[in-house]
Amino acid sequence: MSEPDQAADEGLIQRAFSGPVAIALSVLALFIALGHIYVAFAPIISEFQRNAYHFAGFAFLAAVYFPVLRGRTRSRALLLADFAFGLAVAAAAIYLPAAENAIYDRGVKLNLFDATAIAISVVGGIELTRRLTGWVIPALVILSLTYIGFWGKYVGGVFSFPGLSWETIAFRSVYGDDAMFGTIARISSTYVFLFIIFGAFLLRSGAGDFVINLARAVAGRMVGGPGIVAVIASGLTGTISGSAVANTASTGVITIPLMKRAGFSPKFAGGVEAAASTGGQLMPPIMGAGAFVMASLTLIPYETIVAVAALPALLYFLSVAFFVRIEAQRMDLPPMKSDGETFRSAFAKGGASFVLPIGALITMLVMGFTPAYAAVFGIIAVVVSSWLTKNRMGPRAVIEALIMGTKGMIMTAVLLCTVGLIVNVISTAGIGNTFSLMIADWAGGNLLIAILLVALASLVLGMGLPVTAAYIVLATLSAPALAGMIADRVVIDTLVLGQLNDGARAILMLGAPEHIAALSGPMPYAQAVDIVQALPLEIAAPLRDLTVPPEAALGALLSAHMIIFWLSQDSNVTPPVALAAFTAAAIAKAPAMATGFASWKLAKGLYIVPLMIAYTPFLSGSAGQALVIFGFGVVGIYGLAGALQGCMEHRFGWVMRLLAGAGGIACLWPDPLWLNIAGALVVLAVLVYNIRSGPTVRRAAV
Secondary structure, eight states: OOHHHHHHTHHHHHHSOOHHHHHHHHHHHHHHHHHHHHHHHSOOSOHHHHHHHHHHHHHHHHHHHSOSSOSSOOOHHHHHHHHHHHHHHHHHHHHHHHHHHHHHHTTSOOOHHHHHHHHHHHHHHHHHHHHHHOSHHHHHHHHHHHHHHTGGGGOOGGGOOOOOOHHHHHHHHHHSTTSTTSHHHHHIIIIIHHHHHHHHHHHHTTHHHHHHHHHHHHHTTSTTHHHHHHHHHHHHHHTTOOOHHHHHHHHHHHHHHHHHHHTOOHHHHHHHHHHHHHHTTTSTTTOTTHHHHHHHHHOOOHHHHHHHHHHHHHHHHHHHHHHHHHHHHHTTOOOOOOOSOOHHHHHHHHTHHHHHHHHHHHHHHHTTOOHHHHHHHHHHHHHHHHTTSSSOOOHHHHHHHHHHHHHHTHHHHHHHHHHHHHHHHHHHHTHHHHHHHHHHHHHTTOHHHHHHHHHHHHHHHHTTSOHHHHHHHHHHHHHHHHHHHHHHHHHHHHHHHTOOOHHHHHHHHHHOGGGTGGGGSOOOHHHHHHHHHHSOHHHHHHHHHHHSOHHHHHHHHHHHHHHHHHHGGGGGTSTTOOHHHHHHHHHHTOOHHHHHHHHHHHTTHHHHHHHHHHHSOTTTSOHHHHHHHHHHHHHHHHHHHHHHHTBSSSBOOHHHHHHHHHHHHHHHOSSOHHHHHHHHHHHHHHHHHHHHTOOOOOOOOO
């Protein structure tokens, strides 16, 4: 089942049962939420137990709420079968932690009960993922497991794998560090679930309404105001949900009709909402599940990741807002009449329930508290701050929020645990290192080609995988190659300056003996690039180790993962499968594919910002460097938007479009600084000329 289908079926969970059964399932959901919160404070069980119990609870809920056969009324027999299946999977997952010590005592030998429990857990994860997301992930899991068990030995070349016994595969699939109840499941059972509960509390407290009201107060009376309202609302809602489709469904029902009423075409209105909602995945502090996965894969603190992600996310939202305003000016759309919403009225209605918890959360992260601990205190802060508004959360509202958060976590929990099976195979067979070497080889050391390959892979994976799964798979496979190429910037600069240490010089002499004479001193930049890109991989890796400082290597790793994380979002806005755009098209009553192309055009920042991250110290540099890059990025993206639309404040011809585009590209070019300054001056000159070329005649306000 695709993500839009999941969003469309949100009501299914609410209407699936009634009476005692509904009450029992709600009590179970409440127990699951409270159990996770308690364990976050008092880790009374092992990590493996927590992850297995986490999967058990959500597997049962998934089996019950999402029937084996979709699109038809579930008979009593099928209902009982789904209940039995869910109980079997949950029981098997609960059994496995209890059997762990006995398995080790037997020398990692599985008896019949162990093997049966593992088989039920794995098959249960595959089947439930099929019900929730469709066939792509189950097919990948089956291919992965059979690869290391059977057909890998028949594959020629670097991907040949001799194979493991099925007993070893079964054991590693559950008990391995990267397995079904391993690293990815740990992320799901801690950070992700707690933040989803936090988001549910925010929504139940009325914070979603506050976001819309605040956006109206800020941008409602601007030219193109309804579109900018969508951008602001989707950005703020992203701090709650972290899901592009959920953002589109929740804010789009308000913003898309507003945009259509203001004069925007249905496909453009849907495209704006989809593009802006996609940015919600990029907006700190939640950033969807990907931020937590990134912290786990890179071992970089979560608070560091969300801190450096802020400016790129803001740049993305500004890029969408530029397109909205320019389109409004191009169509000569007037501002809308004021609906009376102001900052004061917006905050009076519910500002405390949003600002105070988010502020408390960010403060705790900055102070060094773990994300899980901060999320729990954030939940408490929501309840306390709600009493400063008209929508006070009492015991019933708290229970409803806990149940809502648990039910909203079903797909994510089952998905992440099951994806662990793929990650386990990748690490067991060494496919990640092999694939990274192949990317480096195919790209010939060229970072741009490598990014294009990753972008293509992300688009293909995004046609069948949810965003988080696509990021996990891509990061596992390609992050080392990207990180190495980004780190090569330091090697190149060192060559240009002639500052190689003796060890690095000796290694480089082995890899590039024809350049021995040039290594004795400074060299031209182009020559340094040619030398580094031509190095064989067995020479490039140790050269980086000897040349790149640890902090620069860590910055390169973070940049690589952030690039992959950004590119993994493109399935939301890129045809032929544009998940958020198709959701927006249904709300806007617009053609799905036309809305998809509109969202793809509006989301150009999704491709520009990763290039900036790759070629500049946007993430790895100082705060001052990041602000300078951000400033030039704002001007550059505005220039490119004007060039693409043929308008800034007023329409202009091809000469001005070419100048604006050239200036925008110059602003975004990584070096030298004088080129960035010249580009910014060109864009500003085009804007000034455009403003002075004559005012646009406006119609009366609608």
